[in-house]
Amino acid sequence: MLFGFQLLLVGAALLWPLTGCAVHQPRGLGLLERVREPETGRRFWLYLPEQYVSGTAAERNSRRWPMVVSCHGLKPFDNARPQALEWEAEADRYGFIVVAPELRAPDVLAQFPVRSRHSAFVEDERCTVAIVDHVVQQYGADASNVLATSWSSGGYLAHSLLNQYPDKFTCLAVRQSNFSEHVLDSSKTPRSLYAPILIVNTEHDVGICLSESRRAREWYASHGFKNCGWVLVRGLGHERTPDVAASFFAQVAGVQPRTPSEALARRQVIDGNAEGLAVLAGTLSRGVAKRQPALASAGRPTVAEPRTDRTAMELNGGVRSAGPQDAGRPPVRPTPGAAGPVGIRLTTAVGIEPLNLGFSADCPADWLRSGTFLWSLNGDPLCTGSNGQKTLTRPGEYVLELLVLTSGGVEYRASRTIRVMPQQRSATGAAASMAPRVP
Numbered sequence: 001m002l003f004g005f006q007l008l009l010v011g012a013a014l015l016w017p018l019t020g021c022a023v024h025q026p027r028g029l030g031l032l033e034r035v036r037e038p039e040t041g042r043r044f045w046l047y048l049p050e051q052y053v054s055g056t057a058a059e060r061n062s063r064r065w066p067m068v069v070s071c072h073g074l075k076p077f078d079n080a081r082p083q084a085l086e087w088e089a090e091a092d093r094y095g096f097i098v099v100a101p102e103l104r105a106p107d108v109l110a111q112f113p114v115r116s117r118h119s120a121f122v123e124d125e126r127c128t129v130a131i132v133d134h135v136v137q138q139y140g141a142d143a144s145n146v147l148a149t150s151w152s153s154g155g156y157l158a159h160s161l162l163n164q165y166p167d168k169f170t171c172l173a174v175r176q177s178n179f180s181e182h183v184l185d186s187s188k189t190p191r192s193l194y195a196p197i198l199i200v201n202t203e204h205d206v207g208i209c210l211s212e213s214r215r216a217r218e219w220y221a222s223h224g225f226k227n228c229g230w231v232l233v234r235g236l237g238h239e240r241t242p243d244v245a246a247s248f249f250a251q252v253a254g255v256q257p258r259t260p261s262e263a264l265a266r267r268q269v270i271d272g273n274a275e276g277l278a279v280l281a282g283t284l285s286r287g288v289a290k291r292q293p294a295l296a297s298a299g300r301p302t303v304a305e306p307r308t309d310r311t312a313m314e315l316n317g318g319v320r321s322a323g324p325q326d327a328g329r330p331p332v333r334p335t336p337g338a339a340g341p342v343g344i345r346l347t348t349a350v351g352i353e354p355l356n357l358g359f360s361a362d363c364p365a366d367w368l369r370s371g372t373f374l375w376s377l378n379g380d381p382l383c384t385g386s387n388g389q390k391t392l393t394r395p396g397e398y399v400l401e402l403l404v405l406t407s408g409g410v411e412y413r414a415s416r417t418i419r420v421m422p423q424q425r426s427a428t429g430a431a432a433s434m435a436p437r438v439p
Contacts, residue, residue, distance in 0.1 A: 064358045172195065196229075
């Protein structure tokens with residue numbers, strides 16, 4: 001018995017570098033709590049960002065809240081709470097709701113490396129999906145923008161979540177994580193071929209995470225995945241890098257940061273493929289030869305000025321776009337042969353500054369997974385992805401345009417006009433809210 005216990009301690013000591021480290025990321029200003037999912041009884045840590053907590057119910061309902069689902073590393077060296085803690089500042093920066101399930105499979109007493117879909121692994125998967133559904137229903141998280149992410153051995157589950165449930169998870173960003181093809185189902189890959197994927201490693205990461213991440217890249221390439229990127233960050237060991245995954249997810253979801261990330265500004269990429277560099281273009285200092293992917297600029301949100309010189313009809317090839325008079329009505333669909341079966345849904349087409357605008361593509365459901373979406377505001381690149389959000393701080397008229405490129409190479413366009421009205425000022429100079437009058 002003593003000898004076996006000693007072996008266990010030695011094994012745990014050898015696994016220590018794989019499992020985690022202290023959380024050095026700053027805390028947020030939102031709300032962190034431990035919650036029980038009612039159907040499965042599984043506990044998880046939930047972080048609601050500062051904007052969510054401080055806003056009114058109407059404000060919470062008026063915007064989208066993308067969700068981060070972060071899988072923790074090997075217990076007892078890592079657990080769910082540090083996963084939530086490391087994401088707090090990023091959640092406040094981008095407006096993410098963060099979920100960190102308490103998992104049972106990542107444990108020194110369980111299977112490691114993972115080579116089968118054993119009972120604890122499958123149960124973790126089932127409970128995580130139930131948690132996602134619960135948070136969408138109870139907290140208004142955006143079901144169309146859910147990131148599966150991981151730290152260290154949590155990568156086994158994160159990879160599997162996208163593979164098994166592509167209808168629940170929009171994209172994947174694994175950080176210094178493990179991978180096993182034995183828990184994936186190759187027959188299900190057609191359902192997630194177009195999902196954005198980012199694999200992050202650090203220069204001095206531990207050997208098993210580096211080697212299994214290489215296997216992950218090879219597996220996704222061999223199975224024909226279209227949007228799989230990877231990067232190797234200079235100088236770091238097996239350390240937490242939520243800022244890199246957060247920047248990637250923000251670009252997928254079309255979310256702009258409230259404040260710049262100092263941690264992200266310090267990162268340097270020493271290797272990576274074109275897709276990985278494209279999604280991080282403009283956010284990381286690259287130590288490799290510069291590459292300019294064709295769509296890199298589309299991922300960098302820009303500040304747009306109110307447009308007064310071009311009309312939505314001109315931009316849409318003569319097809320009428322919805323304007324303020326259409327607020328609350330379904331988006332106007334272009335006629336066949338003009339722009340095709342594409343429209344734009346808005347949270348509102350008219351409002352008072354600052355206007356938190358949410359937008360999404362109205363198109364065939366299969367295009368949401370297989371198509372390429374490029375958004376622009378007043379002619380300036382805004383974001384990629386099937387939906388996004390933007391805060392318009394200046395009064396005036398804006399034109400939001402959408403270009404959809406299908407997997408078959410066919411282009412469709414749509415546009416909507418948004419009007420932002422100034423706040424009514426009182427005699428004392430204080431801003432008074434004035435509801436717009438819509439005919």
